[in-house]
Amino acid sequence: AQSVAQPEDQVNVAEGNPLTVKCTYSVSGNPYLFWYVQYPNRGLQFLLKYITGDNLVKGSYGFEAEFNKSQTSFHLKKPSALVSDSALYFCAVSNSGYALNFGKGTSLLVTP
Amino acid sequence: DTGVSQNPRHKITKRGQNVTFRCDPISEHNRLYWYRQTLGQGPEFLTYFQNEAQLEKSRLLSDRFSAERPKGSFSTLEIQRTEQGDSAMYLCASSYRQANTGELFFGEGSRLTVL
Numbered sequence: 108a109q110s111v112a113q114p115e116d117q118v119n120v121a122e123g124n125p126l127t128v129k130c131t132y133s134v135s136g137n138p139y140l141f142w143y144v145q146y147p148n149r150g151l152q153f154l155l156k157y158i159t160g161d162n163l164v165k166g167s168y169g170f171e172a173e174f175n176k177s178q179t180s181f182h183l184k185k186p187s188a189l190v191s192d193s194a195l196y197f198c199a200v201s202n203s204g205y206a207l208n209f210g211k212g213t214s215l216l217v218t219p
Numbered sequence: 220d221t222g223v224s225q226n227p228r229h230k231i232t233k234r235g236q237n238v239t240f241r242c243d244p245i246s247e248h249n250r251l252y253w254y255r256q257t258l259g260q261g262p263e264f265l266t267y268f269q270n271e272a273q274l275e276k277s278r279l280l281s282d283r284f285s286a287e288r289p290k291g292s293f294s295t296l297e298i299q300r301t302e303q304g305d306s307a308m309y310l311c312a313s314s315y316r317q318a319n320t321g322e323l324f325f326g327e328g329s330r331l332t333v334l
Contacts, residue, residue, distance in 0.1 A: 150327045
């Protein structure tokens, strides 16, 4: 079985500060890991993925994520948060590339 | 708009009725996916197609659910004899046929409310 856990329901950060949204995973074999973002009244949007290679993955809108095999984590990060980053963020894992298992989501609120 | 299109956006029905949702993927995408999302949860995989072939179906999916993609273009998801527990947002996504990329393009969803 494969799953992800997002331990924080909500993350609050001030604009301009760095942000981290946490994700840990459980999978047999090599994981394919993803981050998606959901803005209000919009469809889910792909942010970034880790398949293989460098542990630090760069994605859209200045986001990046670090794959840590020993800690089974794939935390999403951004050096300087924007108010427009406020949204719902989902971590997902797959061993097939199509049947993604999503976490419950973390609501990010960036305050001015 | 060349994104994934889903219709209807909202559907309210009475328990026991049948409902059908339609998804029009991005035209050059040959993979199509259905997910379901309930409040406070992440999307849950239901099924996926490559062209017209349904290649995977979640073991958790009730027999009351059926999906088709007859010509490898649009897809329909039908729920028969709806139950209150079927109330959810039904999401469609599509992608290129690239093995294991996981880069899915999602529509805005069809919200089902079963009274």
